[in-house]
Amino acid sequence: MKLAVLGASGHGKVVADTALQAGWQEVVFFDDAWPALTENGVWSVAGDSRCLMESLAEFEGVVVGIGNNRIRLAKTRELLAAGAAMPTIIHPRAVVSPLAELGAGCVVFAGAVVQVDSRLGHACIVNTHASVDHDCRLADGVHICPGTTVAGLVSIGECSWIGIGACIKQLVQVGRDVTVGAGAAVVTDIADGHTVVGVPARPV
Ligand SMILES: CC(C)(COP(=O)(O)OP(=O)(O)OC[C@H]1O[C@@H](n2cnc3c(N)ncnc32)[C@H](O)[C@@H]1OP(=O)(O)O)[C@@H](O)C(=O)NCCC(=O)NCCS
Structure with a gap:
């Protein structure tokens, strides 16, 4: 192969x-x-x-x-x-629920988790030791950086970049082309195209 x-x-x-x-x-x-x-x-x-x-x-x-x-x-x-x-390329020591759906060309690296009923579009990255919890919706081209935690029922728009070690609270909706800075805590919805940093995350 x-x-x-x-x-x-x-x-x-x-x-x-x-x-x-x-x-x-x-x-x-x-x-x-x-x-x-x-x-x-x-x-x-x-x-x-x-x-x-x-x-x-x-x-x-x-x-x-x-x-x-x-x-x-x-x-x-x-x-x-x-x-x-x-x-899809999934590391043998990543945990991806058989009830999750991953689009074409997605990669899930070592130690990462994708939980039940989450749906990822094409070309998403779930990087080293990141987690995407239950019922999330990730559109095409989303990158969840290393060590990032995405709680349940979160939606993330096309090509958004969720920085290293960030966390996103349950039910939050993140728009498309959003950048979330390293270490940010996202607790409210983020509109398309914004960059947010800090705890709690605020636009810069
Ligand atoms: C948010 C980010 C995109 C901003 O990058 P940038 O536009 O080049 O911004 P700068 O480095 O010029 O910083 C601008 C200001 O924001 C602050 N800032 C930048 N990133 C920050 C962060 N993650 N948290 C808090 N403050 C941050 C800087 O300290 C600076 O503040 P100042 O103006 O008071 O000095 C970037 O810092 C970041 O966090 N990227 C994520 C990196 C990552 O996850 N990489 C993983 C690769 S797999």
């Missing part, structure tokens, strides 16, 4: 390492910095995104390993439209 990862970044390395631990046998990177960039850690970079599009048939799966939410989502949608198989 051979996986292509688009985006030879640090985040991409975690995707690759997680995939190998989850049972994929080989990982090959693609990145638009190729041919200047030829390796990412122990993995090789085989070409740019055009090369990837031309060699989709060689891979059982493709995942986008790009941290930027908007770019990751756009590339994921392009690959889906081209007919790429886009699996």
Whole structure:
């Protein structure tokens, strides 16, 4: 089983390492910095995104390993439209409820938890040791950073970025393209496009 990862970044390395631990046998990177960039850690970079599009048939799966939410989502949608198989990559020591739903190209890293009846769109990241509790709704392209706690019944709009170690109170609605600063405690709804920081979180 051979996986292509688009985006030879640090985040991409975690995707690759997680995939190998989850049972994929080989990982090959693609990145638009190729041919200047030829390796990412122990993995090789085989070409740019055009090369990837031309060699989709060689891979059982493709995942986008790009941290930027908007770019990751756009590339994921392009690959889906081209007919790429886009699996979810779940670390063997993450806990994902069989009653949760994860969209194409989602990644769930070591120690993370996704609880019952939560639904994640395409290209979401549940990073190391983050948790998404029951009945949450995460739209496409959301990134839950390491150590972040999302309580039950929270909804998070497209491409929002929930910073490292933040927590979000139950039932809160976070808009699209929101940035939540590291360590923030979100206790009220956040409108689209806002950046909030602090305890309790306030717009900056
Ligand atoms: C919120 C954030 C996006 C703001 O970044 P920025 O626009 O570059 O802001 P700056 O660093 O210029 O800081 C602006 C002000 O906000 C404050 N601030 C920044 N981040 C803050 C945070 N998380 N909590 C509280 N205050 C914060 C700064 O101290 C500064 O205050 P000052 O004007 O009184 O000096 C960023 O600091 C942050 O928290 N990012 C999350 C990082 C993360 O989770 N990474 C994980 C990667 S997997």
